[in-house]
Amino acid sequence: MTQNIEIAMRMEGITKRFPGVLANDRISLDCRKGEVLGLLGENGAGKTTLMNILYGLHQPDSGKIFIEGKEVKIESPAKAIELGIGMVHQHFKLVDTLTALENVILGIPSEHPMVLDLAPARKRFLSLCEEYDLYVDPTVETWRLSVGKQQWLEILKALYRDARLLVLDEPTAVLTPSEGEQLFKAIRKLTKEGRSVIFISHKFGEVLEITDRITVIRDGHVVGTVPTKEATYPELARMMVGRPVSMDRKPRPSATKIDPVLVMENVQANNDRGLPALKNINLTVKAGEIVGVAGVDGNGQLELAECIVGLRKRTGGSIRIQGHDVDRVMADPSFVGYIPADRQKVGLFLTLTVAENLVVKDYAKPPFTRRGVLRYQAIRQHANRLIKEYNIRTPSSEVQVVHLSGGNQQKVVVAREMSAQPPLVIASQATRGLDLGAVESVHNFLLKERNRGAAVLFISTELQEVMSLSDRIIVMFRGEIMGEMDGEAADINVIGQMMLGQVTEVVA
Ligand SMILES: Nc1ncnc2c1ncn2[C@@H]1O[C@H](COP(=O)(O)OP(=O)(O)OP(=O)(O)O)[C@@H](O)[C@H]1O
Ligand SMILES: [Mg+2]
Numbered sequence: 001m002t003q004n005i006e007i008a009m010r011m012e013g014i015t016k017r018f019p020g021v022l023a024n025d026r027i028s029l030d031c032r033k034g035e036v037l038g039l040l041g042e043n044g045a046g047k048t049t050l051m052n053i054l055y056g057l058h059q060p061d062s063g064k065i066f067i068e069g070k071e072v073k074i075e076s077p078a079k080a081i082e083l084g085i086g087m088v089h090q091h092f093k094l095v096d097t098l099t100a101l102e103n104v105i106l107g108i109p110s111e112h113p114m115v116l117d118l119a120p121a122r123k124r125f126l127s128l129c130e131e132y133d134l135y136v137d138p139t140v141e142t143w144r145l146s147v148g149k150q151q152w153l154e155i156l157k158a159l160y161r162d163a164r165l166l167v168l169d170e171p172t173a174v175l176t177p178s179e180g181e182q183l184f185k186a187i188r189k190l191t192k193e194g195r196s197v198i199f200i201s202h203k204f205g206e207v208l209e210i211t212d213r214i215t216v217i218r219d220g221h222v223v224g225t226v227p228t229k230e231a232t233y234p235e236l237a238r239m240m241v242g243r244p245v246s247m248d249r250k251p252r253p254s255a256t257k258i259d260p261v262l263v264m265e266n267v268q269a270n271n272d273r274g275l276p277a278l279k280n281i282n283l284t285v286k287a288g289e290i291v292g293v294a295g296v297d298g299n300g301q302l303e304l305a306e307c308i309v310g311l312r313k314r315t316g317g318s319i320r321i322q323g324h325d326v327d328r329v330m331a332d333p334s335f336v337g338y339i340p341a342d343r344q345k346v347g348l349f350l351t352l353t354v355a356e357n358l359v360v361k362d363y364a365k366p367p368f369t370r371r372g373v374l375r376y377q378a379i380r381q382h383a384n385r386l387i388k389e390y391n392i393r394t395p396s397s398e399v400q401v402v403h404l405s406g407g408n409q410q411k412v413v414v415a416r417e418m419s420a421q422p423p424l425v426i427a428s429q430a431t432r433g434l435d436l437g438a439v440e441s442v443h444n445f446l447l448k449e450r451n452r453g454a455a456v457l458f459i460s461t462e463l464q465e466v467m468s469l470s471d472r473i474i475v476m477f478r479g480e481i482m483g484e485m486d487g488e489a490a491d492i493n494v495i496g497q498m499m500l501g502q503v504t505e506v507v508a
Helices: 047-054 077-082 100-105 118-132 147-160 177-192 204-210 233-241 301-309 343-347 354-359 376-389 406-419 436-452 463-469 492-499
Strands: 007-018 021-032 036-041 062-067 070-072 085-088 165-169 196-200 213-218 221-227 260-270 276-286 290-294 316-321 336-339 424-428 455-459 472-477 480-486
Touching: 007 047, 021 036, 021 047, 021 062, 021 196, 021 213, 021 221, 036 047, 036 204, 036 233, 047 085, 047 165, 047 196, 077 085, 085 147, 100 118, 100 147, 118 147, 118 177, 147 165, 147 177, 177 196, 177 204, 204 233, 213 233, 221 233, 233 436, 260 301, 260 455, 276 301, 276 455, 276 480, 290 436, 290 463, 290 492, 301 316, 301 336, 301 424, 301 455, 336 406, 343 406, 354 376, 354 406, 376 406, 406 436, 424 436, 436 455, 436 463, 463 492, 472 492, 480 492
Parallel strands: 036 196, 036 213, 085 165, 165 196, 290 455, 290 472, 336 424, 424 455
Antiparallel strands: 007 021, 007 062, 062 070, 213 221, 260 276, 260 316, 472 480
16 A cells, blocks of 8 residues: 655544443544644544554554554554654643653663763753753752643653654643743744644634644544634534534623622732742622633632632631631531642542542532441432533443543533532633533533522633633732723723733722
């Protein structure tokens, strides 16, 4: 069989079945030399599975893979790397306690296994940083890096191994807008050098900006491939979801309740590096309203959420929930529903089942426990109800959460936190990594919470969704609230300026 010389990688008829799921159904696609191929599809469509097969993490049940025209068997990531394939995973695989440089060289066979000479590695690492304008301090321990920098590190790691085909699985989900721009510059440089990139993202704007062609996957099979120049937002959305999707502002009854649920006064807190992250925050969220928190990632939003839910110590000020001191009510999870930004580290127990994750907050109470004995039937029934209500795609309630797609893991957290009907909901990047339809449904669930009378704090770096969902909007910049405005009347330009710290006076 003759292969076009332009094709860097081709997959033919890839099928992969997991217990109860046909994740990839005879998928064929190719990626040309020097192009960015976008991979678009709903949560659970099979994108990560397909890329894991390419990277040797899974073996396909059937199908073939060709690299530069030659059929290959990729039985391990080591083999994939040898073939010039690099992958940055949706959930990073760095070792927290190692330095940046150690993570990069981890697993590379050394010529002299007994002596580890870091000097040449360090030199090569730094020259890559410079070449692609992605700087990471090689000596810093990885846990101290922002998620954006961890992403750079994953990319540098692949480039260090001289990847000719780089797979980026939702790279921008964790990047600030300026980091996103930096990434796009690096991607353009890579493709100019003749390397290829497969780019997975749920953000249409980005996919339209950076890719050359787009392959859309739905329910494990390819719906079609379109040249990006000819693609439009509505058409892609329809291909992906199978129905039109709208992101317009949601109609809602006007807020009726006025009781303050969350009251923060002069709250101060430090970040993980011990530097001030919150400076004198004063904020009230009332029953029946959604307060949106806009801002570029890393301006104190994480610390704000963590202080409210009691995961972070304040260095000053007070927080009350329904009049109770937050330090007292934290023992009782029925006060606050929390959807954290980092679902894998904070929100879920990956090795427990979906059903178990759905009851981790209440398993010790009836009906899940009677006379000290867990009642599995009640737990399963509860799980099945939530799976249906929140449209969680899983073969059953007894599957370990680690086997769910990224978006569906997020739905498990949302379902658990909302089903308890708490008076206060803190949603931090709640729609990160979710597909269009799922974003819409999370928005609808939050609105439902609001309409039932919950106070909702909605933290997001996506300005569009803050504007479409919030009754009131505050903007955070460097640990301070830059301004506050009505959600309906908010001006996107004013918010944008505040996000960059350019407006000093408070707009009423
Ligand atoms: N190791 C596994 N064991 C069992 N099922 C799995 C495993 N990995 C993936 N699946 C299932 O395969 C399907 C495809 O999942 P995959 O992670 O490829 O989706 P995705 O398109 O990457 O979604 P997302 O946008 O949410 O990341 C899902 O139904 C998922 O639950
Ligand atoms: Mg995925």
